[in-house]
Amino acid sequence: MSVEEHHGEPGERTQETHVQLPAPTFWPMIFAFGVTLLLAGLVTFWAVSLIGFIIVLRAVWGWWHTVIPHEEHEYVAIEPEHRPAPILVEYRSVVRLTVGEEGHRAHLPVEVHPYTAGAVGGLVGGAAMAILACLYGLVREHSIWYPINLLAGVILPGMGNATAEQLRQFNAGVFGAALIGHICISILVGIVYAAIMPMFPKYAALWAGILVPLFWTGLTYPLIGILNPAMGEHISWPWFVVCQLAFGLCGGYVIARSTNIRTFQSKAFVERAGLEFPGSHPEKEPQ
Amino acid sequence: MASIDYPLERPAVSLEKGFAQHLYEWVATVDHKKLGLMYVVSALLFFVIAGLMAFVIRLQLMFPNGHVVGPDTFNRLFTMHGTTMVFLVGMPLVAGFANYLVPLMIGARDMAFPRLNAFGFWIFLFGGFLLYYSYIGGSGLYGAGSAPDVGWFANAPLTEKAFSRGHSTDYWALGILVSGVGSIASAINVIATAFSLRCPGMTLSRMPLFVWVMVVDSWLILVALPPLTAAQIMLMLDRYLGANFFNTQQGGSAVLWQHFFWIFGHPEVYILIFPAFAILSEVIPVFSRKPLFGRAAMVGAVVAIGFISLGVWAHHMFAVGMSSWSNTFFAGSSMLVGIPTGLKIFNWTATMYGGKLRLQTPLLYCCAFLFQFLVAGLTGIMLAVAPFDWQLHDSYFLIAHFHYTLMGGLVMGIFAGIYYWFPKAIGKMYNEKLGKWQFWLMIIGFNLTFLPQHIAGMLGMPRRIYTYAPGRGWELWNLLSSLGAMVQFVAVACLVWNLVHSALRGEPAGDDPWDGWTLEWATTSPPPEYNFEKLPVVRSSRPLWDMKHPHDPDWKYE
Structure with a gap:
């Protein structure tokens, strides 16, 4: 044969x-x-x-x-x-996607804000938040150190035992811890903002400025007693919300003004991963 | 092409042969298709037996202070249920599907070692018989019977002579040891077949994903099963020759048994779930009318799962008091396996996304798999966290988790495969309406049975308890579980009726009822003994697509 x-x-x-x-x-x-x-x-x-x-x-x-x-x-x-039936030829054509074709790709951002914009936005938002928090301390507790000492409770669990009078006093160590913690968290949140803002389908400013701070407040509410017992005991939720909104609006504004940079998302995932897939190679005759 | 036409109507299988000749044909066969069917039918028979055992277990636990069976019988029931489902249902299903489909999919006439293949099936079956013979001869040929009652993983030192009198534990060890030889034989055969009998043009990158998964599965069997066999031989040495490997009273180690067992036992979970992965990778594309999304990544994922699954075994042992470093390592590796598994879930979903879905029974079962296996994966990640595991170890939460894995995953995948390839194997169509009835009954029954067990477990109900006192908050969850088992009973009865009735009186299926793309759909239903008149040449991973669409074949793009 x-x-x-x-x-x-x-x-x-x-x-x-x-x-x-x-x-x-x-x-x-x-x-x-x-x-x-x-x-x-x-x-x-x-x-x-x-x-x-x-x-x-x-x-x-x-x-x-x-x-x-x-x-x-x-x-x-x-x-x-017992022979099989002949295989029937199907003349209907099949539409094949081409790489990166518009309208046939995941809704992932093709452009993002630079991380530096996120860091700067976070610092600006953090400053706005701090100013309002200090204002709250001055108006309600007659001391700008009150909210700062409360914030330090995230890092220093011992603050949970402090009295209201102690919270009104300046303490250099506590101030340093609060400052470092606040700056770090502000920068991190700013970077997260920069990363996720382009992913919002519409109304990014509304999301970043108002809705995300409100969601964050909702998430914080049940957890505050665990994360920061001192703050959980003495917090004023209306002021907390106002401070969050200040962060979102100011930080979001700074980030939104930055110049966007393109990502690899403009290419198909399989192309970025170097995988073999239909349409990735020019037509060729079989070997 | 030659000019011989195919027949419009095929003659029915000859009934002129006598019973003896039919019997000889099946007993002496080395045909991979017959052996594959024998594996699957045997597994389904054992599935029904083990399912009935589970049914009795649920009846016993339906109400507090139940007295349907005695405590000793209960111990035997859960031991035999687990052992049967894992070793006499799951393992032969792996071998059965691989046997039937691998040669057809790669364009071969048979497995690489046809006689070894026959030996593998028979030794599996006789191993199963030996295990069940314990009901008669568990205390020796002249004693009253007693089946094994040490649980499906037979922890030491419970299996030592001092705690397990008679021979029931010996039957457990020997029965599994014998049937394990069949699994090894089948695994060697699958690997040799896939690597040496592929038709011209079928490079590894064009090999159907089903075959890829079965190759990795077989490789896992070869690596994972010998430790169990070794441990069982050591156990027999303990029991017969006074060795003390696991005898803690004589300086042996009970933890050693657990390491031996679980270094087999956890890869075994993947050995069992891989056939479902393989089936989904064939069914979902065909019923979505789209090629598999991320084919190369899917192959990579299954290889990665194969490797990682060999390094996670001690997450079954968080409660034995290992060092914190060991706990951390095995918690980390257990979570790691979620990455390639998650990738597969995403890729199956992405294959369906935007596809022209045909919501017939095989695809319905695939959808059920995706949801239920996801739940199993999430509870698996929870149990991989050592402190969480300490709280719920050996509780009904664990029972719910692994039943979502093996029942919600493996069994649903197998049902999808049975409905998908039934027309090919039998040449008749199953009853679609009854198939959908069975699907919905199965889904309702399954979730009604096992979802409440998560809650019962979190409320502190331990596994393997014979009964329980009222007032612990477990009554409702157990009642729901037992009602769910009844619904599943009806569903399985529907399946059995559908398969038997359709095989006898079903409509002719045609050779390619699903408009498939792999080679098994290019031959007759059921395929002739030689599979293909001419061994095919393929040019892409979807050879039938190329044949059906000569103006737009896949090979242009691969």
Whole structure:
């Protein structure tokens, strides 16, 4: 037989009348039965193992002779009545996506704000927040140190035991901890803002300036007692919301004014990952 | 192409052969398709048996202070249920699907070692019989029977002679050891077949994802099963020859058994779930009319899961008192496996996204898999956190988690595969309406059974308890679970009826009822013994697509 006769398109007919296949044999079954009996004798009776051993020997001998010196084969007739139906050609064309095609890609930002803008925006928002918080301290508690000491409670758990009078006093160490904590958190939140603002489908300014601060307040409300017991005890929620809004509006404004930079998102994921996929290579003839 | 036409009507299978000749044909067969069907049918029979055991377990726990069965019987029931489902249902399903489909999908005439293939099936079946013979001969040939009652992972030192009299534990060890030989034989065969019998043009990058997953699965079997076999031999040495590997009273280590068992046991979970992955990777594209999204990444993910799954076993052992470094390592590695698994979930979903979905039974089961396996993955991540695991270890929360994995994942995937390839294997269409009834009953029954078990577990209900006192808040959840089991019972009955009735009286399916793209749909339903008249040449990962769309074939783009 030629190679051409051996191989063809899927479902293709042959001129041959028979196909050679391995001949059926029951020796593997007998061998398996013998092995099982051999082991079953351990939990039943030694004679069972003995019978199993004899069956194994006979099965090995029988199996051996199905392959040595020549492997036994049978010729199976190709029956025309059992041929598969021809494969029907489908002429309907299929639309294939081209890489990066508009309207057929994930809604991920093709342009983002630089992280530096996020950091600067975070600092500006943090400053606005701090000013309002200090104003609150001055108006309600007659001390700008009151909100600063409360904020330090995130880092210094001991502040949870401080009295209202102690919270009104200046303490350099506590001030330093609050300042560092506030700056770090402001920068981090600013960077997160810069990353997620381009992902909002619409009204980014509304989201960043108002809705996200409100969501954040909602998230903080049940957790404040764990995160900062001191603040949880002394907090004024209306002022907290106002401070959050100040952060969102000021920080968001600074970030929104920055110059956007393009990302790899303008390319398909598979292309960025270097994967092989339909449409990634020019048409070529099969090898 | 030659000019011989295909027949419009095929002659029915000859009934002139006598029973003995039919029996010989099946007993002596080395045909991968017959063996594959025998694996699947055997697994389904064991599935029904183990399912009935679960049903009795649920009846026992339906109400507080239940007395449906005695405590000893209850112990045997959950041991045999778990052992059967894992070793006599899951493992033969792996072998069965791989046997039937791998040669057809790669354009081969048979498996690489057909006689070894036959041996693998028979030794699995006899191993199963040996295990169930324990009901008669558990205390020795002359004693009253008692099935194993040490749980499906048979923790030491419970399995030592001092605590487990008679032979029931020996039957557990020997039955699984014997059937494990079949799994090894099948795994060797799948790997050899996939790497040496692919038709011309079928490079590894064009190999169907089903075959890829089965190759990785077989490789996992080869690596993971020997430690269990070794441990079982050591256990037998303990019990028969006075060795003390796991005998804590003589300086042995019970924790050693756990390491041996779980270094097999956790990869085993992936060994069992991989066939479902393989089936979804074939069914979802065909029923979404889109190529699989991220094919190369899917192959990478399954290989990654294969590797990572070998390094997570001790998350089953957080409660034994390992060092904090060990706990941290295994918690981390367990979470790591979620990354490639999540990638697969995303890619299946992305394949369906924007596709022209045909919501027939196979795809419905794939959708169920995606939701339920996601729940299983999330509770798995929760249990991978060691302190969380300490709280809920060996509780019904864990039971719910792994049933969402294996029942909500594996079984749903297998059902999808059964409905998808039933027309190919039998040549008849199943009843779609009954299939959908079965699907909805199964989904309702499954979730009604196992969702409440999360809550029962969090309320402190431990696994394996024979009964419970009222007033602990567990009554409602157990009642719901048991009602769900009844619904599942009806669903499985629908499946059995559908398969049997359709095989006998179903409409002819045609060779390619789903408009498929892989090679098995290019041949007759059911395929002839030789699979293909001419071994095919392929040019892309969707050879039938190329044939059906000669003006727009895939090979232009791959």
